[in-house]
Amino acid sequence: xxxxxxxxxxxxxxxxxxxxxxxxxxxxxxxxxxxxxxxxxxxxxxxxxxxxxxxxxxxxxxxxxxxxxxxxxxxxxxxxxxxxxxxxxxxxxxxxxxxxxxxxxxxxxxxxxxxxxxxxxxxxxxxxxxxxxxxxxxxxxxxxxxxxxxxxxxxxxxxxxxxxxxxxxxxxxxxxxxxxxxxxxxxxxxxxxxxxxxxxxxxxxxxxxxxxxxxxxxxxxxxxxxxxxxxxxxxxxxxxxxxxxxxxxxxxxxxxxxxxxxxxxxxxxxxxxxxxxxxxxxxxxxxxxxxxxxxxxxxxxxxxxxxxxxxxxxxxxxxxxxxxxxxxxxxxxxxxxxxxxxxxxxxxxxxxxxxxxxxxxxxxxxxxxxxxxxxxxxxxxxxxxxxxxxxxxxxxxxxxxxxxxxxxxxxxxxxxxxxxxxxxxxxxxxxxxxxxxxxxxxxxxxxxxxxxxxxxxxxxxxxxxxxxxxxxxxxxxxxxxxxxxxxxx
Numbered sequence: 001x002x003x004x005x006x007x008x009x010x011x012x013x014x015x016x017x018x019x020x021x022x023x024x025x026x027x028x029x030x031x032x033x034x035x036x037x038x039x040x041x042x043x044x045x046x047x048x049x050x051x052x053x054x055x056x057x058x059x060x061x062x063x064x065x066x067x068x069x070x071x072x073x074x075x076x077x078x079x080x081x082x083x084x085x086x087x088x089x090x091x092x093x094x095x096x097x098x099x100x101x102x103x104x105x106x107x108x109x110x111x112x113x114x115x116x117x118x119x120x121x122x123x124x125x126x127x128x129x130x131x132x133x134x135x136x137x138x139x140x141x142x143x144x145x146x147x148x149x150x151x152x153x154x155x156x157x158x159x160x161x162x163x164x165x166x167x168x169x170x171x172x173x174x175x176x177x178x179x180x181x182x183x184x185x186x187x188x189x190x191x192x193x194x195x196x197x198x199x200x201x202x203x204x205x206x207x208x209x210x211x212x213x214x215x216x217x218x219x220x221x222x223x224x225x226x227x228x229x230x231x232x233x234x235x236x237x238x239x240x241x242x243x244x245x246x247x248x249x250x251x252x253x254x255x256x257x258x259x260x261x262x263x264x265x266x267x268x269x270x271x272x273x274x275x276x277x278x279x280x281x282x283x284x285x286x287x288x289x290x291x292x293x294x295x296x297x298x299x300x301x302x303x304x305x306x307x308x309x310x311x312x313x314x315x316x317x318x319x320x321x322x323x324x325x326x327x328x329x330x331x332x333x334x335x336x337x338x339x340x341x342x343x344x345x346x347x348x349x350x351x352x353x354x355x356x357x358x359x360x361x362x363x364x365x366x367x368x369x370x371x372x373x374x375x376x377x378x379x380x381x382x383x384x385x386x387x388x389x390x391x392x393x394x395x396x397x398x399x400x401x402x403x404x405x406x407x408x409x410x411x412x413x414x415x416x417x418x419x420x421x422x423x424x425x426x427x428x429x430x431x432x433x434x435x436x437x438x439x440x441x442x443x444x445x446x447x448x449x450x451x452x453x454x455x456x457x458x459x460x461x462x463x464x465x466x467x468x469x470x471x472x473x474x475x476x477x478x479x480x481x482x483x484x485x486x487x488x489x
Contacts, residue, residue: 009059092133116141205288
C-alpha cells in the first residue's frame, strides 16, 4: 500500500458507500439514517492500478464535549492526522452547509492534501451543489456518485500524481533486505510450526459478547491506543471493526464486534445488521474471545454466543472482564469455574481468564491462552498414535451392540485441522450412539491435551467387500457368473 486515504464529511453524505465501492466489498454498514458509522474502519482499496489504504470515518459533528458525538468527532480528527490524503465529501443535492464550511476550514489547517468530493452528483440534481463547492476554497471539486460508481476515473487522475510522490518517498525510506536465504532456513519455514502467526498472516481474533461487556475497551488496551470508540453507553459499536497490531510479539488482527442481545429484543434494522456483521467476523476468526461481565456472567445470551463460536469450529477462550471491581476474588473465581463446567460442557477444558480492560490486569495470561488455543486448534496427530489410543479406549469400554448388532471400530485417522477432525472406520456407523462419540471426543481431549477446542469425530462404514454375499439367491452357476462379472465392471 502506497498511501492512506481518509474519507471525511458530515453524516449521511455517503462516506461508507464510497468506502465499500473502493474496497470492492460491503464491509461498512450502510443505511438511510445518519450517523450509522461510529468507529474508524480501514480497508485495502483498489482504484484501477492504484493500491492504497482507505479509512471510513464517523460523520463530523459540531460538538466538542465528552458526549458520544464529541468522542466520535475526536476519533475522526485523529484519522485526519493519521492519513496522507483526506477526501472531504459533501452532499451535491444539499449543497454547501455551514457545517461544511467549518470542517473545510479545519481540514485546510490540519491536512496537507485535501481532495474535495461532491457525492450524489449524478444527473442535473447535483449541478448546483458542485458549483457551490468552489466556495469552500479547496480547489476544483470532483463529482462522484458512490452508489453508481460515477466519477471514479476522475478521482483516479487526482490521486495518481499524489501517490507517485508517496511511492518515491517509501522507496527512499525502505531498509535494505537480505534476500540470501539458505536452504536450511527455507526448510525451517515449512515445518510443523507453519501455522504460527506472521506479519503477512496475523492471528485472527474476534472479541464477542453482550452489549457493554467492555469489548472495545479491551481491544484498545491490547493495542495500546484509543483506536476504538468507548464509553458508558451500551451498544456503541455497530460495525465489526478489524485492527492490526503486534501483541507481545504476536502479529494479530482483532475484530471488535457489536454487542449481541437476544434475537427477540432486536427490533431495529440497524442492530440486526450489526449483529449479522459480528457473526460474520466470527467466521473469519481463528480464535474467539467470549467476553463476560463479572457482575452478570453466564447469562443465557452468553451461553448462546459461546455455543455459536464452538458450532462454527473456532478455538474459544472465555474472558471475564471488570475483575478489578470484584471484592471476593477467590470465591468468585471458584463460582465461575463451577458455572463454566456445568453450563458449557461442550467447551470442557477451555481457558477461563479473568481480566480488567480498564487496568490491563490479566492481559498477559489472555495472550498466552489465545496462543495456546490457536496451537491446539492447528494440532495434528499421527495415525499410529491415534490407533494405539483407540485400541486402549475400545478395550476399556467396547462400543455397544444396539439391536444385537455388534459395532467394530477398525481404525481412526485425522483428516483435517482448524479444528481437528477425525474419521473412525467401523461397522454399522449409523447405529453408533451419540454417547459413545462423546466418550471418544473427551478421550481425545484428555489424552492428546486438546482442551477447549472443537473436535469433530465422524463414523464411516467400509462397505461390503465380499463378492459372494447374497449368492444363494442365484439358482444357476451362469446367473451367478454374470452377477460377478457385472460387479467387477
